[in-house]
Amino acid sequence: MKIIKAWTFWLIPVLLVALAVTPWIWWEIKPDQTLQVTILDKTVANDSYREHKGLVWLLNQQKYVKADGQPYDYTKDYYGFFPQADGKYTTTELPEQMKGTDMIYLADTYGVEKAEYQGTNAGDEDSSAGTGDLSQGMLYGGLTDTDVQRIKAGVEGGGVKTLIAEFNSLATPTKQSVRKQIYPLLGVEWTGWTGRYFSDLTRGGEVPAFLSGNGSDANQWPYTGPGIVLVHEDGRVVVLQEGKQIGTEGVQTILTTQGKALLGLDDTVRYNYWFDIMKPAAGTEVLATYDLGLTEDGRTKMQEAGIDGSFPAIIQQQHDSYVSYYFAGDYADHDQYPFWRRYEGWETVKRWFTFDRPNSEDAFYWHIYVPLMKAILAQTAGSK
Numbered sequence: 539m540k541i542i543k544a545w546t547f548w549l550i551p552v553l554l555v556a557l558a559v560t561p562w563i564w565w566e567i568k569p570d571q572t573l574q575v576t577i578l579d580k581t582v583a584n585d586s587y588r589e590h591k592g593l594v595w596l597l598n599q600q601k602y603v604k605a606d607g608q609p610y611d612y613t614k615d616y617y618g619f620f621p622q623a624d625g626k627y628t629t630t631e632l633p634e635q636m637k638g639t640d641m642i643y644l645a646d647t648y649g650v651e652k653a654e655y656q657g658t659n660a661g662d663e664d665s666s667a668g669t670g671d672l673s674q675g676m677l678y679g680g681l682t683d684t685d686v687q688r689i690k691a692g693v694e695g696g697g698v699k700t701l702i703a704e705f706n707s708l709a710t711p712t713k714q715s716v717r718k719q720i721y722p723l724l725g726v727e728w729t730g731w732t733g734r735y736f737s738d739l740t741r742g743g744e745v746p747a748f749l750s751g752n753g754s755d756a757n758q759w760p761y762t763g764p765g766i767v768l769v770h771e772d773g774r775v776v777v778l779q780e781g782k783q784i785g786t787e788g789v790q791t792i793l794t795t796q797g798k799a800l801l802g803l804d805d806t807v808r809y810n811y812w813f814d815i816m817k818p819a820a821g822t823e824v825l826a827t828y829d830l831g832l833t834e835d836g837r838t839k840m841q842e843a844g845i846d847g848s849f850p851a852i853i854q855q856q857h858d859s860y861v862s863y864y865f866a867g868d869y870a871d872h873d874q875y876p877f878w879r880r881y882e883g884w885e886t887v888k889r890w891f892t893f894d895r896p897n898s899e900d901a902f903y904w905h906i907y908v909p910l911m912k913a914i915l916a917q918t919a920g921s922k
Contacts, residue, residue, distance in 0.1 A: 542561070560578045565880050573602040573919050574656070576639045576692075577616035581646040581677050581706075583654050584621060587612045591647040592872025592903060596911055599885060600917070605638055619650050619678050619686070627655070629678055632685055636692030641918050644689075644703035645870050647712060649679010680711040686719045693723060693860045700918040704865035705732075705814045710771055725822040725855030726864045729846060731815040733768040735788045735808075739777065749775060766816075766830060768845065776843050783836030788811065789862060791851050791906055797825035798912050800854075807894050807905045813867040815845065818853045825852040828866070852910070863914065869907045885912070 575597065579590045595611035603609055620628045627650075636642070652675045701723060708717050708728050721727050736744045739761035749759075749767055758813040764780040766789065778784045788808045798804050809828065818824055828851045832840060840847050853864040885908050894901040 549569060565748045568601055570601050570603045570607070571919055572607070572640050573611070573641065573915065573922075574605045574637065575602070575641045575643055576632065577643050578618055578628075578647065578685070579616045579645040580618040581648045581650065582619045582621055583650045585613075588871050588873045590616055590643075590870055591869070591874075592907065593645065593870040593911070595872065595874075596885070597915070598910060601914065602915060603906050610899065616645070616783055618647075621655070625656060626903050627677070633922060634688060635707060636688065636696035636698050639692055639696065639698050641700040641702065641915075642689055642698055642920060643694055643870075644707040646679075646704075646868070647679065647681045647685070648706045648709070649711065650677045651675070652677050656798075676711060680713065681707060681716050681720065682720070683716055686716055686723075689720070690723060693857070693862075695859075699860055699921045700914060701860055701862045702865070702914070703863075703869050704869050705812060709814060721819070723857075724853075724862045724864050725819040726816045726850075726853055727819065729815045729817055729845075730771045731768055732812060733766055733789075733815065735764070735766050735810050735898055737764050739763060739765045739767070739779070745800055748777065752903075753854060761829045761855070768843070770843075774843065776839060776845070778830065778832070778836050783833055783839055785831035787831045790831065791826050791902065792829055793826045794824055796823050796854075800825060801906075801909045802913070805905045805907075808898065809851070809867055809902050809906075810899065811868050811871065811902075813851070815849045816853065816864060819855065820851050822852045822855040824851050825854055825910075827851055854919060860882075865907075867902075869903075872903055885909075 568674045575593075577590050577593065579587075581589050591612045594610045594615070597610045597794060604615070610779075617630045617632050620630070622628065635637075644755065655677055693701050703720075703724055708720065708726075709732060717728060738744055739759075740763075741759045741761075745759075745767065750852075761777050761779060764786075766778040766784060768776040768778070780786060788810065791807050791809045793801065793804065793806070813828060829837065829846050829848050832847050837847055849866075851866050853866070855862045885904065889904045889908070892898070892900050894905065
């Protein structure tokens with residue numbers, strides 16, 4: 539009887555340890571998959587690498603490796619701006635030849651402002667909004683003619699299977715002439731409008747100074763409380779206040795029938811960061827839309843500005859030799875890089891236990907971005 543009791547006493551701890559260790563062992567023995575992803579990120583003003591870190595975490599968690607068999611390193615495995623000590627930096631251009639590349643991912647091409655990099659604008663997380671005051675000048679940034687020509691050569695004859703771009707890859711400071719060249723490659727056209735939900739519109743808080751101004755006249759910016767700010771590249775601003783022009787649900791990301799089929803999910807999740815308003819080209823599929831929950835007053839205000847009340851969040855287009863996706867938001871922006879990437883199924887566990895809240899920065903990443911990219915990566919790998 540004592541032997542049985544001792545065995546029973548140790549059974550539960552042993553089972554708990556086995557339960558915790560098994561997903562890690564499963565991940566370790568799972569075979570790697572070779573997938574060459576070329577990442578462009580010109581907006582790396584510090585060593586957080588947050589504009590592409592969320593993508594690299596997922597590549598490693600899903601055990602995709604480079605052509606040389608090595609895992610991806612978010613500090614090295616991208617093209618664009620590389621910060622260094624003492625205010626120095628280096629830049630790298632996209633490779634001339636894309637042979638061997640399976641996917642091109644334009645994470646952010648806004649760039650780095652002089653004031654931000656020199657420390658006078660430190661901590662401004664809205665530097666990539668594409669709507670800021672550029673009077674201080676740019677150290678580096680914007681999509682270029684060379685970028686577009688190399689991307690075009692890669693997708694049209696270089697063997698690239700998937701092209702993905704997200705905000706901000708097309709807005710300021712990219713020139714209009716360059717945008718027109720890449721629009722057909724992505725199946726989208728920018729309307730000139732950019733927006734974001736703010737939990738507090740009060741000047742001096744979350745809202746950037748270039749929107750609310752820094753004067754003392756409160757009538758210039760009489761807004762407080764939650765709301766959405768839309769700004770056009772020509773300087774026009776539309777403010778939608780919660781309880782007046784919009785409801786209490788913020789910017790809702792709603793999957794279409796095609797989006798639900800691709801993700802295998804039916805989630806509706808808030809998107810709480812910068813987005814752009816895009817016009818999809820003929821022949822595209824809209825996989826998700828943004829809904830602002832407009833009131834009658836809100837719809838009138840939007841109509842007066844020439845903006846649709848609902849607009850695409852994720853756009854897909856099947857081209858002759860590749861598939862393109864445009865994400866109308868800062869989707870790969872993620873500041874964390876946990877050890878749990880080496881844990882099979884961790885992304886599913888995070889989705890289960892990450893709840894959609896008004897100010898959550900993680901819910902969209904785990905509920906929409908991760909399952910979306912898992913599906914796209916699997917499709918790309920399967921098309922090789």
